Amino acid sequence: MERLGTGIGWRPEIADAVEKMPGVDWVEAVAENVCPAHLPESLLRLRRRGVTVVPHGVSLGLGGADRPDEGRLTALAERAQALGSPLVTEHIAFVRAGGVLTASSRLEAGHLLPVPRTRDALDVLCENVRIAQEALPVPLAVENIAALLAWPDEELTEGQFLYELADRTGVRLLIDVANLHTNHVNRGEDPARALAELPLEALAYVHVAGGFERDGVWHDSHAHPVPRPVLDILTDLASRVAPPGVLLERDENFPEPAELERELVAIGTAVESGRTAARQAADPAPTPGPGQAPDAAGRGAPGPDPRTAGGNEPARQRLALAQTSLLSALVAGTPAPEGFDRVRIGVQARSLAAKRADVVAKVAPELPVLLGEGYRTTFLAYAQSHPMTGGYRQDALEFAESLLRAGRPRNSGVRRELREWWLDRSGPAPRSRRPAVRVARAAQRVLLRR
Numbered sequence: 001m002e003r004l005g006t007g008i009g010w011r012p013e014i015a016d017a018v019e020k021m022p023g024v025d026w027v028e029a030v031a032e033n034v035c036p037a038h039l040p041e042s043l044l045r046l047r048r049r050g051v052t053v054v055p056h057g058v059s060l061g062l063g064g065a066d067r068p069d070e071g072r073l074t075a076l077a078e079r080a081q082a083l084g085s086p087l088v089t090e091h092i093a094f095v096r097a098g099g100v101l102t103a104s105s106r107l108e109a110g111h112l113l114p115v116p117r118t119r120d121a122l123d124v125l126c127e128n129v130r131i132a133q134e135a136l137p138v139p140l141a142v143e144n145i146a147a148l149l150a151w152p153d154e155e156l157t158e159g160q161f162l163y164e165l166a167d168r169t170g171v172r173l174l175i176d177v178a179n180l181h182t183n184h185v186n187r188g189e190d191p192a193r194a195l196a197e198l199p200l201e202a203l204a205y206v207h208v209a210g211g212f213e214r215d216g217v218w219h220d221s222h223a224h225p226v227p228r229p230v231l232d233i234l235t236d237l238a239s240r241v242a243p244p245g246v247l248l249e250r251d252e253n254f255p256e257p258a259e260l261e262r263e264l265v266a267i268g269t270a271v272e273s274g275r276t277a278a279r280q281a282a283d284p285a286p287t288p289g290p291g292q293a294p295d296a297a298g299r300g301a302p303g304p305d306p307r308t309a310g311g312n313e314p315a316r317q318r319l320a321l322a323q324t325s326l327l328s329a330l331v332a333g334t335p336a337p338e339g340f341d342r343v344r345i346g347v348q349a350r351s352l353a354a355k356r357a358d359v360v361a362k363v364a365p366e367l368p369v370l371l372g373e374g375y376r377t378t379f380l381a382y383a384q385s386h387p388m389t390g391g392y393r394q395d396a397l398e399f400a401e402s403l404l405r406a407g408r409p410r411n412s413g414v415r416r417e418l419r420e421w422w423l424d425r426s427g428p429a430p431r432s433r434r435p436a437v438r439v440a441r442a443a444q445r446v447l448l449r450r
Contacts, residue, residue: 002086004052004205004245006264011250015042017257023264026052028247029083031075032059036082047084055079057090062128062142063115064094065101065320073135080138087139087204089174090132092125092165097327101320107327108388110356110395116151116322117161120315127312129169141172141204146182146211146220148348151322152339158189159197166202173198176207177233178220178249184229185218186344191233195240205245208234208267217347223253226263231270238274239281246271331387353383356395364396370418371409378403397426 005025010018018027019042027046034040034055043053057076060068080088093112098104115121133140144162156164158180166173175198180191208231210224226248237243248263328334329345330352336345357379361368368375382402388395400422409415 002052002244004054004247006268007052007054007205007245007247008260008264009056009247009249009251010043010046010053011254012040012042014250014254014257014260015040017260018042019045021257021261021264023261023268024051026054026245026247028054028056028089028249031055031057031079031088034079034083036078039082043083052086053083054085055083055088057088058112059095060090060132061093061095062090062132063092063121063125064096064128065124065316065323066096066099068128068131068135070135073132077136080136085138087141087172088136089141089143089204091143091145092162093145094323094327097320097324099320101317102324104324105387106389107324107331108390109327109331109352110359110388110392111352112145113323113327113330114145114147114149114151116319117154117156117158118151119155120319122156122161122164123312123315124319125165126168129165129171133169133171139172139204141174143174143176143207144179146176146179146186146218148186148217148219148351149341149344150187157193157197158183159194163197163199166199171202172204173202174204174207175237176209177237178207178209178211178226178230180233181227181230182211182218182220185213185216192236195233195237200237200241203241203243205247206234206237206243207247207249209249217344219351221253222249222251225255225259226266231266234267234270235274235277238271239277240274242275243271328387331383333384353380356383356388356392359392360396360399363392364400366421367396367400370414370421374409378408397422401426 006023007026007028008018008021008024010027010029012033018024027043029043034043047053055076057072060072060076062068076088076090079085091112092115094109094115095112096106096108098106115125129140129142142165144158162173165171177191180189180194183189183194184191208226209220209222210226210230211218211220211222212224213219234246246267248260248267250260254260322337325334325337326340329336329340330349336342357376360379361375367379371378379399382399386398386402400418403409404415404419404422407415409418
């Protein structure tokens with residue numbers, strides 16, 4: 001595996017700071033936020049300097065019951081090629097459910113949700129990963145995610161699940177030590193056991209991030225400093241294997257560049273502490289952990305391909321029903337499926353709605369400006385009865401449309417501005433400002449009435 005070194009998540013808000021930061025060997029960019037034909041100048045400058053850029057996908061949904069969408073795979077491949085990346089990464093998660101497999105409406109989570117650690121889910125995930133591997137021009141690595149809730153009746157630990165996935169598909173692993181800490185707080189899972197069970201020879205790189213705890217629940221916010229327990233898990237990992245790369249993630253609430261630089265130093269110190277511990281242990285023949293292969297001879301050879309075996313469709317349907325039932329409880333207010341912690345379902349549902357409001361405000365910043373302080377309350381009320389069925393931009397348009405149909409906002413001037421905003425964005429192209437063109441177009445569309 002290519003040695004990446006020390007990295008940081010590239011975000012437009014900190015692009016200038018990242019370019020000037022000392023000791024940054026590589027960056028990671030959210031794939032869906034990068035257009036291959038119009039790469040940000042900051043990323044181009046970094047590439048010219050020899051800084052590696054890795055596209056990190058968030059919407060493929062490899063852990064979902066459906067096979068990966070060809071369009072999304074093509075888009076991810078295009079970004080890898082445009083950036084000259086040595087690999088691409090995605091998540092072991094599901095992000096949507098419903099549709100043909102369940103004969104129900106399509107639902108979008110707008111967030112990464114945990115896959116049940118069952119044989120059905122593993123079989124489906126292995127097939128989906130193989131499909132993605134065949135479609136991508138570079139190797140794929142997949143990331144463990146943070147979870148607020150646990151599936152009932154799971155058959156495997158996280159380490160066992162990831163070990164089998166890597167063993168059967170040869171996929172590389174992106175291990176997020178912050179997510180191991182999240183699952184320790186929220187699900188009582190031991191990070192050391194997870195690390196002992198992982199096939200660390202498959203490690204591509206490591207994520208490190210911050211979060212916060214509220215009412216006994218850890219929220220993986222990516223908006224807070226990296227806490228000591230996360231650095232301790234990183235040290236444990238580095239005592240077991242030399243990570244090819246370690247990357248700091250920060251998505252919101254960006255601090256001054258000096259603080260980010262101090263976090264990078266702390267991450268480097270944690271890695272070096274692990275390496276020192278490994279040298280002191282000086283064991284030339286380590287005993288394999290419960291999930292580790294005694295040797296590498298049989299690792300990475302794919303198992304039987306479920307697509308040719310012909311027995312995977314029942315597993316897909318069972319998984320689809322289970323995931324749709326959970327997602328419906330989270331975003332559509334249906335009862336929690338049997339065996340789930342109803343309190344945690346409520347925490348996750350509120351978290352999803354809050355994130356949805358935040359992201360809509362980012363992709364459509366005009367909405368909070370037009371609606372003022374009432375934006376958030378109004379959107380959360382809308383979200384309770386309107387599950388997301390598409391992307392966030394579509395969600396913003398449907399939210400505005402629902403307000404206009406209800407004759408809101410009450411202020412006629414604001415309502416007129418909102419209507420103009422909606423009309424400009426809901427068609428195939430922005431409306432012309434020429435009166436004749438606007439009249440002709442208006443005659444061809446069903447306009448919302450005040």
